[in-house]
Amino acid sequence: MKSYLIDSDKGIDAIRKVDAADATPGKGQVKIGIKAASLNYRDLVIAAGGYMRNDTRPVVPLSDGAGEVLEVGDSVTRWKVGDRVSPIFVRDWIDGAVDDAKLKTGLGGGVDGVLAESMIVREQSLVAIPDGMSFTEAATVPCAGVTAWHALFESGNLQPGQTVLLLGTGGVSIFALQLAKAAGARVIITSSSDEKLEQAKSLGADLGINYAKHPEWHKHIRELTAGNGVDHVVEVGGPGTLERSLKSASVGGHVHLIGLLDSPAGKVSPMLSVFNLLTVRGIYVGSRQMHEKMLAAMTVNQIVPVIDKTFSFDEAIEAYRYFASQKHVGKVVIEL
Template sequence: MRAYQVTTADGIDAIQQVEIDIPTPAADEILVKMKACSLNYRDILITMGGYVRNDIRPIIPLSDGAGEVVSVGSSVVGFTPGDRVIGNFFQGWKEGKINDAGLNSAMGGSINGVLADYFILKADCSVKIPDYLSYAEAATLPCAATTAWHALVCVGELKPDDTILLLGTGGVSIFGLQIAKALGAKTIITSSSDEKLERARTLGADHTINYKTHPNWEEEVLKITNGEGVNNVLEVGGAGTFEKSSSCVKPNGTVSLIGILTGLESPSMSLMTIFNLLRIQGIYVGSTEMLEQLTSTMEAHQIHPQIDITFPFSQAVDAYQWMAQAKHFGKVVIESED
């Protein structure tokens, strides 16, 4: 079969297309024919090395894939050939709290991922795709959407009329917007692009802030909330935005620390963490149970993922290059030509 591998830590140029054997599923696994997969910022970092628990070379990249079950292991129940499935980001985290073994089961980093004609999934960490979603749409859910669900619902205990701050218009933030609106919350979203902010408004964003026009965007958040602040912020920036985010969260609110888009440095602690009794919660995707909860809620509300652009499998490296430009709104998808 065709597969892509990250072979060194030299960046996107380290990705090579290779021919390898089709894998054989173990007793508790399923073999899936890839129909579509999607990229996350993590996937670019993995090509550069230095990402925690993701330094295996060579590795088939990407965590997010959707496809059709081709064969099942001898002990598998609940899946049969022809089923449409996605796999959880962590193939060793079914439910409850994660342990070290689970953390070392991240697809496309700790173990082989989905950027191949066929891939292997653990049956108990796989989820059937709702009928209303295409393969391309379903392929966007395991990382970004589950991360947003974990932060907003599992940790943030989202309630109607909560106010949520979303930084940027990448995958996690746009899924966060869609989930928050479906569950009755108010939303504030930032971007450097007025065009992207207009698109966010069409998805239901209540307030938008251009952070180039308003570099002190945390002050704008406080104005919008009449000085009260937000209940939860999906903090995808890291060190470059953490202090601003912390300063506009209301007392007893949550900073969901998700991303490192501004760099790998650790954020400095903000005094507002103490003075406003904030909860700073690290969010690293989620469990299979969370993915199941997410897909059920999306189906109930008929939420469609926002796909920015789609590339064919043969142009997978071009998809990486597009992602690296950070011009996307929502998700970047790679589809099989079959």
């Protein structure tokens, strides 16, 4: 069985293809043949050394995948051979609250991920792929899609007519754009590329801001919202953009802290949060229950994942390099 493996902290150069043992599922386990896997910014960080709870070595990379059940172990009741399934991001987070132990089971970082021809998964750690959704499409959902859902609906309780600010055109932001528009929200999105902004508008974004042309983009946000600010900020930049995100939020607004795409270091005063009664909350993907809700919302609203480019399994390293170039809008997928 062919698999990829990260066994050092050398970034993309740390990833290599290996021959791995073709395991048999045990009690309560399922063996799935992987059909597609997608990349997230997290995967670049993990290859370069990882982060808290996501620095296991060696580890099979990538959290997001989809495939078909090849074999079931004893006592398995949820699945049968031939079922189309997708592993959840945090293997042991099924529903309800999460704890430290569960967070250590993030695929492709804490435990082995999906960039392999097959893998063994606990039966409770899978979701069904909806009819009409391809393996390639389903493989984009576990991290970026569930994160966007968690932020806007589980945490933010997004309401029709509210305004959402999205930073950039990566996977989380594009899923958030699609979900927010389906919920009747107004969406403002940022990018340093006018071409990417036009693509975002074609997907439903109401307004776009080129932050290279408007470095003080929070002021532009205020102008576009009659001085009120936005109800939600999906903050994927981190400390490098957080201060402007806080300044863009309305009184009582929500700032959903998700990523570290910008500078991982920086000092931001908490007083903006105090004076404007902001809810600032960290979002780390979500549970199986959230994943299932996300898939249901996509089905009802006929949301199709935005896939920028696909690569073959043998081209996985090229897929990483393309993803790292930040030329994409939406998701980059590896198909098997």
